[in-house]
Amino acid sequence: MESDRRRFLAFAGLSPLVLLGAGNALAQSAPCYSPEALTFSQKSRRRSLGFMDVAVDPKRRCGGCNFFTAGEGGCGNCQMLGGAPVTANSSCSSFAPRS
Ligand code: SF4
Known part of the structure; x- marks a missing residue:
C-alpha cells in the first residue's frame, strides 16, 4: 500500500516534466519548410550532400554548423544549400563545426 502511494507520488511529480519534454520534442520537429515546395535543384x-532531416549524430547538427544561419523556431538557412531552409536538427555530409 505504501509503495503504491510512493509510485503515485513519483508519477504525479514527474508528469509535468514528461509533458514538457514531449512538447519540446514536438516543437523541435515542427517543419521549417515543405519538402514538396523544394525545387528539383x-x-x-x-x-x-547526403542531407538528413534528423541528424544521426547530435554533434553534427545544422544548428552547430558553420554554414547555418539561425532563424526562428529551430529553423534556419544553409549556405551550402544555396540559402535553402533547414532545421537545426538536420545534418549533411558537409557539416563544418562552428568556430
Ligand atoms: S552544410 Fe549540412 S550540416 Fe551544415 S547547415 Fe548545411 S545542411 Fe546543415
Whole structure:
C-alpha cells in the first residue's frame, strides 16, 4: 500500500516534466519548410550532400554548423544549400563545426 502511494507520488511529480519534454520534442520537429515546395535543384543538392532531416549524430547538427544561419523556431538557412531552409536538427555530409 505504501509503495503504491510512493509510485503515485513519483508519477504525479514527474508528469509535468514528461509533458514538457514531449512538447519540446514536438516543437523541435515542427517543419521549417515543405519538402514538396523544394525545387528539383534543391532536392538534387540535398541528395548530393547526403542531407538528413534528423541528424544521426547530435554533434553534427545544422544548428552547430558553420554554414547555418539561425532563424526562428529551430529553423534556419544553409549556405551550402544555396540559402535553402533547414532545421537545426538536420545534418549533411558537409557539416563544418562552428568556430
Ligand atoms: S552544410 Fe549540412 S550540416 Fe551544415 S547547415 Fe548545411 S545542411 Fe546543415
